[in-house]
Amino acid sequence: MKSFKRGDDLEQRLRRSRPEARDEFVQSLATEVRSERRRSRSSAFRIAFAGGLTAAMLAALASVGGLGYAASSAGNAWKAVTGKHAVNQPAQSSAADQYAKKAPVCHNGHVIYVSKNSANYRRDPHLADSPKPGSKCGSGRPRGGVRGVRSGQSPQGTG
Amino acid sequence: MARDPLANPEPLIRRVYAFVAYRVGAGADAEDITSEVMERALRYRDSFDPRRGEPAAWLIGIARRCIDDALARRPAHVAAPEDVAAPGDLESDAALRDELQRALRRLGDRDRELLALRFGADLSARQIGEELEMATNAVEVALHRALGRLRVLLDPPDEEAEASTARPVRI
Numbered sequence: 001m002k003s004f005k006r007g008d009d010l011e012q013r014l015r016r017s018r019p020e021a022r023d024e025f026v027q028s029l030a031t032e033v034r035s036e037r038r039r040s041r042s043s044a045f046r047i048a049f050a051g052g053l054t055a056a057m058l059a060a061l062a063s064v065g066g067l068g069y070a071a072s073s074a075g076n077a078w079k080a081v082t083g084k085h086a087v088n089q090p091a092q093s094s095a096a097d098q099y100a101k102k103a104p105v106c107h108n109g110h111v112i113y114v115s116k117n118s119a120n121y122r123r124d125p126h127l128a129d130s131p132k133p134g135s136k137c138g139s140g141r142p143r144g145g146v147r148g149v150r151s152g153q154s155p156q157g158t159g
Numbered sequence: 160m161a162r163d164p165l166a167n168p169e170p171l172i173r174r175v176y177a178f179v180a181y182r183v184g185a186g187a188d189a190e191d192i193t194s195e196v197m198e199r200a201l202r203y204r205d206s207f208d209p210r211r212g213e214p215a216a217w218l219i220g221i222a223r224r225c226i227d228d229a230l231a232r233r234p235a236h237v238a239a240p241e242d243v244a245a246p247g248d249l250e251s252d253a254a255l256r257d258e259l260q261r262a263l264r265r266l267g268d269r270d271r272e273l274l275a276l277r278f279g280a281d282l283s284a285r286q287i288g289e290e291l292e293m294a295t296n297a298v299e300v301a302l303h304r305a306l307g308r309l310r311v312l313l314d315p316p317d318e319e320a321e322a323s324t325a326r327p328v329r330i
Binding site: 010011013014015016017018019020021022025026027029030032033034036037040 | 193197
């Protein structure tokens with residue numbers, strides 16, 4: 001069949017003879033494409049909503065944390081200006097607290113400090129309130145709060 | 160966000176189908192490949208850049224890869240694709256369409272792809288050039304030659320006429 005002459009409308013024929021898709025096929029595929037687009041849009045919306053909610057919660061928590069930060073900043077500023085620590089430090093260590101305050105006694109002519117809880121401790125009325133440790137005391141004779149060597153007494157109790 | 164390339168899918172589906180059917184023949188295979196093209200387009204529609212071209216050209220690029228994949232999967236020898244007449248076609252039109260399809264199948268792959276891009280997908284020479292990485296004028300020349308070869312297949316020259324018009328070649 002010689003349907004096409006040279007130089008004729010072959011291009012038009014090619015366009016006119018373009019294969020046409022069935023309407024049912026086009027409609028069903030288009031419906032599928034549209035529903036898939038809707039699905040992905042709604043899932044994107046869900047992700048965006050969850051992200052927004054998380055951001056809002058973080059903002060709320062950050063504002064609460066911000067108050068604490070402001071308070072500590074004020075404390076730091078006070079410390080920087082006065083040079084003092086805002087927080088009180090304990091007066092003594094836990095060990096010092098357990099063994100109580102030590103007291104001076106005269107031992108072999110020198111002041112030493114022993115625990116008040118010591119079994120041999122006796123208060124020496126001749127000693128000053130806070131003598132320097134190691135300083136001389138008594139009259140060169142053994143004196144002190146340790147039992148048996150108290151000042152003015154011989155260890156045997158004969159003096 | 161970039162404009163959604165699949166906002167109005169019907170005309171795009173028709174163009175993709177026409178291109179695919181020109182390449183592999185109308186029928187179930189063309190419909191399968193068209194469906195695959197739309198599926199890939201949905202999956203990768205975020206990659207569409209409107210500055211680089213129209214949605215149709217982007218879809219045709221996907222369709223070319225789908226066709227290559229389908230042809231690679233296809234057995235070496237297959238039956239000729241079925242011809243589906245468009246609704247309302249006259250008998251003579253159907254005969255012309257059939258003849259055209261047969262001639263197209265006898266063309267080389269490159270010619271058939273060029274004609275499918277131009278007359279199936281309805282892309283311009285510039286768009287075809289962008290797709291095939293060719294200059295626009297090179298596309299026009301290639302199209303002209305492909306049309307010439309198709310013309311020869313549809314209307315072989317008479318041997319007698321050829322002989323009468325043949326002139327001695329001066330060497």
